[in-house]
Amino acid sequence: MRALLGALAEVPVLAQLGADAESVGRQGIHGSVALGPVGLSVASATLVIHPPALTDGTGQPVSIGPFQIGEIAASLTPPFGGGSGKGLPGGGAIVRLAGQGGYGGILQLPLGPAQVSAAAVLAMRDGSPSFLAILGITFIPPIQLSFGFSLDRVGGIVGLDRTTNTEALRAAVRTGSAGDVLFAARPPDSPLALVTAADRLFPAHHGTHLVGPSLKVSWLSFGPTGSLLSLDLAVVVEIPTGRVVILGVARASIPGLPGVLELRLDLLGVIDPVEALVSVDASLVDSHALGIFEVYGDAAMRFSWGTRGYTVVSVGGFYPGYNPEPAKLPALRRVGMALDVKLPILDVRAEGYFAITSNSVQFGGRLEIGISLGLEAHGFVQVDAIVVFRPFRFEARVSAGFDVSAGGFSFGGVRLDGLISGPGPVVIRGSLTIETFLFDISWDETFTLGSGPADTLPTPPSLLDVIREELGDPANTHADSVSDPDVVLAPRPGRAGVAAVPPTGTLRFEQRRAPLGLLVERVDGRLLAGPQGVRVTTPGADVTAPFSPGSYAALTDAEALNRPPYDVLTAGRVLSMADPGLVTFPNVPDARTVTQIVISSGRPRVTGMGAFLDVGHMALLTDASRRPPTLSDPRPVVTAERETWVAWTTATTHGFDSATAAHQFARHHGTVAVTEADFETPVSMAGVL
Numbered sequence: 285m286r287a288l289l290g291a292l293a294e295v296p297v298l299a300q301l302g303a304d305a306e307s308v309g310r311q312g313i314h315g316s317v318a319l320g321p322v323g324l325s326v327a328s329a330t331l332v333i334h335p336p337a338l339t340d341g342t343g344q345p346v347s348i349g350p351f352q353i354g355e356i357a358a359s360l361t362p363p364f365g366g367g368s369g370k371g372l373p374g375g376g377a378i379v380r381l382a383g384q385g386g387y388g389g390i391l392q393l394p395l396g397p398a399q400v401s402a403a404a405v406l407a408m409r410d411g412s413p414s415f416l417a418i419l420g421i422t423f424i425p426p427i428q429l430s431f432g433f434s435l436d437r438v439g440g441i442v443g444l445d446r447t448t449n450t451e452a453l454r455a456a457v458r459t460g461s462a463g464d465v466l467f468a469a470r471p472p473d474s475p476l477a478l479v480t481a482a483d484r485l486f487p488a489h490h491g492t493h494l495v496g497p498s499l500k501v502s503w504l505s506f507g508p509t510g511s512l513l514s515l516d517l518a519v520v521v522e523i524p525t526g527r528v529v530i531l532g533v534a535r536a537s538i539p540g541l542p543g544v545l546e547l548r549l550d551l552l553g554v555i556d557p558v559e560a561l562v563s564v565d566a567s568l569v570d571s572h573a574l575g576i577f578e579v580y581g582d583a584a585m586r587f588s589w590g591t592r593g594y595t596v597v598s599v600g601g602f603y604p605g606y607n608p609e610p611a612k613l614p615a616l617r618r619v620g621m622a623l624d625v626k627l628p629i630l631d632v633r634a635e636g637y638f639a640i641t642s643n644s645v646q647f648g649g650r651l652e653i654g655i656s657l658g659l660e661a662h663g664f665v666q667v668d669a670i671v672v673f674r675p676f677r678f679e680a681r682v683s684a685g686f687d688v689s690a691g692g693f694s695f696g697g698v699r700l701d702g703l704i705s706g707p708g709p710v711v712i713r714g715s716l717t718i719e720t721f722l723f724d725i726s727w728d729e730t731f732t733l734g735s736g737p738a739d740t741l742p743t744p745p746s747l748l749d750v751i752r753e754e755l756g757d758p759a760n761t762h763a764d765s766v767s768d769p770d771v772v773l774a775p776r777p778g779r780a781g782v783a784a785v786p787p788t789g790t791l792r793f794e795q796r797r798a799p800l801g802l803l804v805e806r807v808d809g810r811l812l813a814g815p816q817g818v819r820v821t822t823p824g825a826d827v828t829a830p831f832s833p834g835s836y837a838a839l840t841d842a843e844a845l846n847r848p849p850y851d852v853l854t855a856g857r858v859l860s861m862a863d864p865g866l867v868t869f870p871n872v873p874d875a876r877t878v879t880q881i882v883i884s885s886g887r888p889r890v891t892g893m894g895a896f897l898d899v900g901h902m903a904l905l906t907d908a909s910r911r912p913p914t915l916s917d918p919r920p921v922v923t924a925e926r927e928t929w930v931a932w933t934t935a936t937t938h939g940f941d942s943a944t945a946a947h948q949f950a951r952h953h954g955t956v957a958v959t960e961a962d963f964e965t966p967v968s969m970a971g972v973l
Contacts, residue, residue: 377389377390377475378475379475379476379479381405381407381479381480381483386405386406386407386408386483387405387406387407388403388404388405388406388475388476388478388479388480388482388483389403389404389475389479390402390403390404390475390478390479391403397423397424397425398421398422398423398424399421399422399424400419400420400421401419401420401421401422401468402417402418402419402420403417403418403465403478403479403482404416404417404418404479405417405479405482405483407483407488409445409488409490412445412490413444413445414443414444414445414446414488414489414490415442415443415444415445415446416441416442416443416444416446416482416483416486416494417441417442417443418439418440418441418465418466418482419439419440419441419442420437420438420439420467420468420498421437421438421439422436422437422500423435423436423437425505426502426505429501432503432504433501433502433503434501434502434503434505434511435499435500435501436500436501436502436505436511436514437467437498437499437500437516438497438498438499438500439497439498439499439518440495440496440497440498440518441466441486441494441495441496441498441518441520442494442495443486443493443494443495444493445488445489445490445491445492445493446486446487446488446489446492446493446494447486447487447488447489447492447494447522448485448486448494448520448522448527448529448554449484449485449486449487450529450552450554450556450563452484452485453485453529453531453552454552454565454614456481456485457550457551457552457565457566457567458550458567458569458582459569460533460548460550460567460569460570461481462485462531462550462552463516463531463533463550463569464478464481465478465481465482465485466498466516466518466531467498467500467516467518467533469516469533469548491524492522492523492524492525493522493523494520494521494522494523495520495521495523496518496519496520496521496529497518497519498516498517498518498519499516499517500514500515500516500517501514501515501517502514502515506539506540509539509540510537510539511535511537511539512536512537512538512539513534513535513536514534514535515532515533515534515535516532516533516534517530517531517532518530518531518532525557525558526557526558527554527555527556527557527558528554528555529552529553529554529555530551530552530553530554530555531551531552531553532550532551532552532553533548533549533550533551534548534549534551535547535548535549543572543574543575544573544574544575545572545573545574546570546571546572546573547568547571547573547579548568548569548570548571549566549567549568549569549571550566550567550569551564551565551566552564552565552566553565559588560588560589561586561587561588562585562586562587562588563584563585563586563587564583564584564585564586565582565583565584565614566582566583566584567581567582567583567617568580568581568582568619572624573621575625576623576624576625576627577621577622577623577624578621578622578623578624579620579621580617580619580620580621580622581599581600581616581617581618581619581620581635582600582601582614582616582617582619583598583599583600583616583619584596584597584598584613584614584616585597585598586608586611586612586613588610588611594610594611594641594642595640595641595642596608596611596613596639596640596641596642597639597640597641598613598616598637598638598639598640599619599637599638599639600616600617600618600619600620600635600636600637600638600639601615601616601617601618601637601639602616602637602639602646603639603646603648603668603669603670603679604668604681606639606644606646606670608639608641610834610835611641616637618635618636618637618650619635619636619637620633620634620635620636620650621633621634621635622634622635628656629655629656629657630653630654630655630656631652631653631654631655631656632652632653632654633650633651633652634649634650634651634652635649635650636648636649636650637649643672643673643674644670644671644672644673645670645671646668646669646670646671647669648666648667648668648669649666649667650664650665650666650667651664651665651666652664658690659688659689659690659695660688660689660690661686661687661688662686662687663684663685663686663687664683664684664685665683665684666681666682666683666684667680667681667682667683668680668681669681676707677705677706677707678704678705678706678707679703679704679705680703680704680705681701681702681703682700682701682702682703683699683700683701683702684699684700685697685698685699685700686698686699687719693721694719694721695720695721696718696719696720696721697718697719698716698717698718698719699716699717699719700714700715700716700717701714701715702714702715706733706734707734708734709732709733709734709735710732710733710734711730711731711732711733712730712731712732712733713728713729713730713731714727714728714729714730715727715728715729716728744810744811744812744813745807745808745810745812746812746813746816747798747804747807747812747816747817747818748816748818750797750798750807750808751795751797751798751800751818754795754797755793755795757795758782760793760794760795760856761791761792761793762791762792763784763785763789763790763791763792764789764790764791764792764858789860790824790858790859790860791858791859791860792827792856792858792859793827793856793857793858793859794827794829794855794856795855795856796829796831796855798818798836799831799836799853799854799855799944800817800818800819800820800853800854800855800856801817801818801819801820801826801853801854801945802817802853802944802945802948802949803815803816803817803948803949803951803952804816804817804836804837804948805836805837805838806835806836806837806838807836815952820854820856820857822857822859824857824858824859824860825857825858826854826856826857826858827854827855827856827857827858828852828853828854828855829852829853829855829856830850830851830852830853831850831851831852831853831855831944832850833847833850833851833944834847837944837947837948837951843947847943847944847947851942851943851944852926852942853942853944853945926941926942927943927959927960927961928940928941928959928960929941929942929943929945929946929957929958929959929960930946930957930958930959930960930963931946931947931949931950931953931955931956931957931958932955933953933955937963939960940957943957
């Protein structure tokens, strides 16, 4: 019984369900018991194989099992009425997450003018527990604010050792399941489906936690029949990464007239300071208009302020064949509408897109109409256009067609395709095709207008000039250390563009346009004339910062997949003034006398008087004053060091502090790069086929 029921085998009434061993072996465990207001039900399956009947009458069914219980359900009778105690609504359910070592549950309680709903997941991951709870209180009737607005719902999310799975959330926005989990936008198919979806969207992750509020605001609410406009919104903060996730569901409908207008827009916004990226994804879900049209489409926005900043905004996708890299966007559906109910004589579909990137504007659309009246006629018009700012270029495509058929036999059709591009020169190309059931006529012609040169990018920059420009930027240089153990500095107001540093302090130069100390192929998104590198030879400590290798090195697809997205590379240098030699100071006799007083055990004692001091006492006192108190063994228990790399040529071996620098050296010297640990202890491949 413990193998089948787990910890619930300790409940006496449940243990009685397996008292009949013969029945359990033949049918498994099935039954329910009442424990006060809680009703528990369990079920386990048994596989029964029926062999084919033999001529001698043998061939009895064979039972395999019973199997371990995969789901345990519980119903809670609400103390305030409104439920039957057999499940939702007005009750709850607890389910066992098979194979995950955890449980999930949902609860709904009607509390007079409020409806409380909750979903929770408690699971074990790698021996440690993780918890997730999604709460909500719906007001009946809504709390009226002003100007027709009302507060319909408040709630929140709490997660311990949980994180946000942004990729799963983006996929869930497309289907609407993200809004279903957080806002109960649609009733769940089952308690197990709800808690499983919540566990997938906010999975367990040791060391990160989630917290955030949610609410629903409506405008012109008509009670149970709905509202004209409504917005569900949740703000989830991930601690300690600082990532902020904003989830929303916006609806527009006409209460009392279902099907006339039903629009639902699911939205996901992510502010990720680690990736220096703001992203927004939106999708139309279960949207309809006029009772016969389905409305669909996706939109996305990406804004990056990292080492290679970019901005991309798209509603409905991009110009055919356009790649929005370095932004990573999923395939976007065109925004449009189509007949949701198939009419016997008419089929209509219209869709379009509009996009703005850091260097282009794109737009286009397509309209299709089909008519069936014995004869079937189909026609379409499509326009796609793109304008690139630098180098300036434009391209527009126009297509139109019309065909007539009956019973699958084509009587004829016409198709026109046009293209205009420029400048330098402006090229116009057109093609016309006329199809009949007897013959086809085709025409294709290209026209050229003007002969001016095309716009070109400026001369590739020099990496040395780029770094020189960064050196001249005051924002990249500031005082790094102004501490002086022998001097107390008086505070003074700062001056823009001036870094005040005492002779004992240090000056810090740091820039993010290009990494230093290695060969790079591009900078600011533009290819250089060839591989170039800049190295700082001034004495001082390196300043490191995270860089994206793909923004500066021409990586192959395999390298881009296997290299880390960010690597810590040299970004600048800490500069300090050289200490002058003692011989530069004049030797001036000092006739003053000094009294040395040593305080020991709270009692002062004069140990010397005159021009000479006991240097030994002074050294001991100074050293003791600077040492921290010894509370325990100061040696670290665990230490972490950066992995070092090596690459070699026929003459020598070169060491590197980063994988990117080692691979760039190997790329341009025809060799390979390995970690220093692997280089020092190579593995013999003798005898390996």
